[in-house]
Amino acid sequence: MNAAPVLCEPLDAAVHDVLDDLRAHQVEMTRLFSVGVDILNAARTLDSMSAELQMLARNGVVQAAQMNRSSRGGHGEGAPLLALAGILSGCPRRIAAQLARLGERCAAIASHTAHCSGLARRHTQHLNSLLLVLGRECRGAQADELATLLRDVNLRRPGELGRVLARTDGWQLPPALAANVRMIGERSADTARRLSASLRQTGTCLRETGGILRAIERIAETVNYLGVNVAIEAAHCAERGADFRQLAREIQGTVARFEQKLQAIRHSAERGRVLLGALES
Amino acid sequence: MKSSIIAESGKLRWIVLGRDPDKNPHVIDTNQYLIVANGQGMLLDPGGIEIFPRVLAELTRHLALDAIRILFASHQDPDIISSLPLWLDLNPDAVTYCSRLWTGFIAHFATGKDAKMVEIPDGGMHIDIPGSTARLLAVPAHYCHSSGNFSIFDPSTATLFSGDVGAALLPDHEASLFVEDIRDHISLMEGFHRRWMPSTVALRGWVARVRALAPKQICPQHGAIFRGAAVNQLLDWLDELEVGQWTEADARA
Numbered sequence: 001m002n003a004a005p006v007l008c009e010p011l012d013a014a015v016h017d018v019l020d021d022l023r024a025h026q027v028e029m030t031r032l033f034s035v036g037v038d039i040l041n042a043a044r045t046l047d048s049m050s051a052e053l054q055m056l057a058r059n060g061v062v063q064a065a066q067m068n069r070s071s072r073g074g075h076g077e078g079a080p081l082l083a084l085a086g087i088l089s090g091c092p093r094r095i096a097a098q099l100a101r102l103g104e105r106c107a108a109i110a111s112h113t114a115h116c117s118g119l120a121r122r123h124t125q126h127l128n129s130l131l132l133v134l135g136r137e138c139r140g141a142q143a144d145e146l147a148t149l150l151r152d153v154n155l156r157r158p159g160e161l162g163r164v165l166a167r168t169d170g171w172q173l174p175p176a177l178a179a180n181v182r183m184i185g186e187r188s189a190d191t192a193r194r195l196s197a198s199l200r201q202t203g204t205c206l207r208e209t210g211g212i213l214r215a216i217e218r219i220a221e222t223v224n225y226l227g228v229n230v231a232i233e234a235a236h237c238a239e240r241g242a243d244f245r246q247l248a249r250e251i252q253g254t255v256a257r258f259e260q261k262l263q264a265i266r267h268s269a270e271r272g273r274v275l276l277g278a279l280e281s
Numbered sequence: 282m283k284s285s286i287i288a289e290s291g292k293l294r295w296i297v298l299g300r301d302p303d304k305n306p307h308v309i310d311t312n313q314y315l316i317v318a319n320g321q322g323m324l325l326d327p328g329g330i331e332i333f334p335r336v337l338a339e340l341t342r343h344l345a346l347d348a349i350r351i352l353f354a355s356h357q358d359p360d361i362i363s364s365l366p367l368w369l370d371l372n373p374d375a376v377t378y379c380s381r382l383w384t385g386f387i388a389h390f391a392t393g394k395d396a397k398m399v400e401i402p403d404g405g406m407h408i409d410i411p412g413s414t415a416r417l418l419a420v421p422a423h424y425c426h427s428s429g430n431f432s433i434f435d436p437s438t439a440t441l442f443s444g445d446v447g448a449a450l451l452p453d454h455e456a457s458l459f460v461e462d463i464r465d466h467i468s469l470m471e472g473f474h475r476r477w478m479p480s481t482v483a484l485r486g487w488v489a490r491v492r493a494l495a496p497k498q499i500c501p502q503h504g505a506i507f508r509g510a511a512v513n514q515l516l517d518w519l520d521e522l523e524v525g526q527w528t529e530a531d532a533r534a
Contacts, residue, residue: 001285001300001458002342118366118391121330125367128334133341180341187371 011143014150015131022124025156028279029120032202033113035272039209040106042265046099046216049258053223054092056254060085060230060247067240080233081244088226088251095219102212105205109272112202119195126188127155133181134164137173156279158192161185199280206272213266220258227251282335284342285458287506288438288498293318293415295440297500298339300454304332310451311360312502314442316435317344318415323351323408324368325433325442326361326502333364337371346371350411353419354379355444355502356427357386366391378408378419380429401431408433420490422446424483432487434494441496446487447515448473449504460505463514469504471522478524488519 064085067078131150138146149167153160165185173181227248234244282303288295299312313336314325322344328336340346349372354362357379368375369392379387381400388396405419415437422430425446433442449469460466478484491499499507499515507515 001283002339122367122370125330125333126337126370129337129341132334132338136338176345177341180346183346183371184337184341191370 008143008147010147011135011138011150014147015135018131018150018155019124019128022120022127022155025279026117026120026124028275029113029117032272032275032279033110033117035268035275036106036110036113036202038268039265039272040103040110042261042268043099043102043106046102046258046261046265047096049254049261050092050095050099052254053095053251053258054089056247056251057085057089057092060244061089063243063247067237078237081230081237084226084230084233088223088230091219091223091226095216095223098212098216098219102209102216105209105212109202109205109209112198112205116195116198116202119191119198123188123191123195126184126191127161130161130181130184130188133177133184134168137171137177138168139171142171156192158189158196161189161192196280199276202272203276203280206269206276209265209269213262213269217259217262220255220262224252224255227255282332282339284339287458287500288435288440290437292320292413293435293437295435295438295500296343297458297506298336300456300458301332301335302454303335304454308332309360310454310503312500312504312506314500315340315343316410316415316417318410318413320345320348321410321412321415322349323353323410323415323417324349325353326355326444327352327364327368329360329363330367333367336364337367348412349375351375351408352377353408353431353433354383354387355422355432355442356380356430357383358427361444361502362387363390365396366393369393369396380423380427380431382429383427403429405431418494420487420494422487424478424480425487426477426479432491434496436494439495439497440500441491441494441498442500442502443491444502445473445477446484446519447499447501447504447507448477449501451504457505460507460511460515463511463518466505466511467518470518473503474519474522475524475526481522481524484519484522484524488516492516 064078064082068082134146145167149164153163155161168181230244230251231248234241234248237244282298282301284296284298286294287297294317296315296317297312298315299310308331311328311332313328316323352365352368352375354377365377365387373395376397376399378399378401381402384398384400401419403421403423405421408417408419409415418434420432420434422432422444430444432444447470449466450473451469496512497508499512
């Protein structure tokens, strides 16, 4: 039976370090995926809050219209509230459009990061195979050279593997084995390139998410401002304004929860950007 | 990971890859078998993701990687075939054969939309290794232990890959590659078979089919290989064994 190869100590240590680094890379990639899923889930809860706002705004329009009709000549105390409720009812639609964009980006982040996580695992396993073969086949000083080189390269990066394979060109491996080494090397390099491309796409989506979040924040500020104005107008309407004061409180409460969720998404996106920066470094 | 040629006939040879001293101790030891026919390869139960790097590294000694034509999965378990996407990354043209029951399940190992899968019908089929004259037979082994399960028989060397039938939980990676004393070996097989094999009727049927093929060598996915007298000793033992015993007391416990 062909014996299992035993690597010399410095090479064994270098190979272990490379593999530990690749496994850490894989774990970071999985963390990035979980960030993508966090953002996606938070974005989904915003949808239901947006629907809540829509409902509140519609109620406001109906109540203000009734108040307006019941006042003298149809131009009484309900008119400002009707105008405010009208403006308010347009906001959730604007939020919904931005949320649809956010949902698309979040789904893309989750998908890209899931893909990255799978690719990182494959990259690690293929490189592990390659290092086992090279460790098994190197002789004498070649082992020390390989150990030194492995300490110098960053195999997370596409292209770095080429330096290792170039060094083994002079080893005079049997042609069939050399072809196998080349093939595993090419597949690993290809996986590293795909991984890198997928990370770039994740980065693009994260940046776009930031822009969309700012747009939603601006609309939420408007909604909050309108809620305050509804409360002020309602205060002028004595007991007839009680329903509007309640409406204003509900609007402000929903906006506050909305902003908390936006804050959570911003926080997750920032974590994603930091992780991504580390992964691409 | 070690490897050894266990059968040869003309341009065809069987190689076992296993007995890995470096594997994670939590991972059950597995035997992977490679059939190389005229330079073209068929890998039987390629193994799990965890051991993939060492199987691949060892396989590079025996076969050009772009000549892996067929991946065969005796059934759907993770120790059998969870490495499938990694093999397909290396060689997207490889064709995967498994029971018709499991193709949709195995696809959950993320094989990609272009994976070439052949569903083996319940009655079995012949499998030809492209670029060679080798013709293998997928022998039904349903409920031994999986509900869609196949063994592989090679008439040219009379070698049978039996999957989990004849499997043994060996004490360590230094254990002999071949069964030396069937009585000692039974103690390593018995618990496994009683619990993992659900049907005595199915096991008897498998033994009858295998006897008709008259194998000279039976190669399980775990444990040691049976050859010479040990082949019939294994079949005789299996013919007497009652499996799938789950008493009412067990069920209520």
